[in-house]
Amino acid sequence: MSLLTIEGVWKNYHGHSVLRGIDLSVEAHEVVCLIGASGSGKSTLLRCVNLLETVDDGTIHLDGKEITDVRVDADDVRKRMGIVFQAFNLFPHMTVLDNITLAPRKVHKVGREQAEHQARELLERFGLADKAASYPDRLSGGQQQRAAIIRAMATRPRLMLLDEVTSALDPALVTEVLSVIRELKEGGMTMILTTHEMGFCREIADTVCFLDDGVLLERGTPEQVFTDPRQPRTREFLRSVLDARRI
């Protein structure tokens, strides 16, 4: 059974459909990479999975249970998922350590001592041990994004959603965040990520999905999608990305 199953999901805004019948299933330990132009619906799909948006049609199942059911408690679902945003969204009035321990302590009722111990372990693992007591505005963008990933990890989620986590960073800082994601993959974390880093996508993804105007046009291994795309639209998109890289 798949960890996550998305079936026929539609999302409309003001009479315009952003997602038009998306079908996608994600196995445990699989890394799925969503690519596509801005506005193709990648972020909206992640927000639907996290229930930050209500779907207008279709269903999403997590661990075999439907999470788009009206009677489902959204907080309960989100406890089992981590999401990381493009703009980090760390809480500016808390230290890095407090940012990380907030959800374990308040939502999962872990004791402060244990929560902080786990947080320090994660900080150590991702090379931020010396930043535990710092406030987010004292950190570089890369450090902030790593802290945000750790914050999402701290509740031991079944699934991680990463929404263009490197888009707000300058190129020198991108690599440190990518290595964190690489490390997550080695740890067996199931992930869905959207990215504009095609090279990284090709390296880390088990499955690549190309979204175009709210439709999942093509899906396959990185090898297949990047070297031999079946859809003309995919070919076009990849060519435009490569062209941009060359300039």
Place this chain on the structure above:
Amino acid sequence: MDGGDRKTAASGAPDTAGTPGLSDVPGASGAPGWVKSARQLERERLRRRRSIRSGSVATVSTLLVIVLLVWGVAGSPGWPRVRETFFNPEQFVKALPDVLDGFLLNVKIFLIAEPLVLVVGLLVALVRNLRAPVFFPLRALAVAYTDVFRGVPTILVIYLVGFGLPALDLQGVPTDLVTLGVIALTLSYGAYVAEVFRAGIDSVHPSQRAAARSLGLSHGMTMRHVVLPQAVRRVAPPLLNDFVSLQKDTALVATIGPLEALRQAQIHAASTFNYTPYLVGALLFILLTIPLARFTDYLAARSQQRRGQ
């Protein structure tokens, strides 16, 4: 796992019926092509049922609270006397024309004081924002003004202005009590509103100023075209809150004599020993403040919505 595992089960959405891998993309028909699936219709039915249920729970609990309140008040031992002195329909009808007449004066005071308060508040806030050393005396004056008039109770300001200013016997100082009341309210509320404006100006990020100055705009132009438009939008709800407060504080002017609503009610009450006229005044003030309060809510909700997008 390739694209072949698209499941169309239970989904009536037209898109999912297509075979992946073909170039004629299903679903390219756009938003109008969306047909709600049976699953979605069922979900919406469920949602409607839930909202009806929570709506009825809210109605029942509200009614219950009202019944309890009425029962508690009407069941109290002193209720018959309170009803006679505060809720006398006869007195109500008798006092209404005079109190309403007085109330028009309240509205007039409010309508004149409000723009003045805005002007005074904005000027003081702008003066407090001047950074150059030459403006120190002005700045100090502005600080002293806000400190004093925020600290002194409005009713005292009205007494001091109402009785103190005319006593100076200066040429040109108004002696009309309504005018003096307006001056006192403006002084008092100008100090509050100045602080609201200042908070708004400070809340605009410094980078906005930097961007404006980098284009060659002067300090004044930066304020006028970049900072203030953003600041005013942000502080509109607290400003309106102060105006609601100003509307009812026009009744304080009664203490120096003008025949406004509270004063008219006092006169009626004094001759009949019945307090229903006060209730008339209270109702009129509520009728005036409620629209402004709702307008405040509307503005707050709108800015919330804008930020959400």
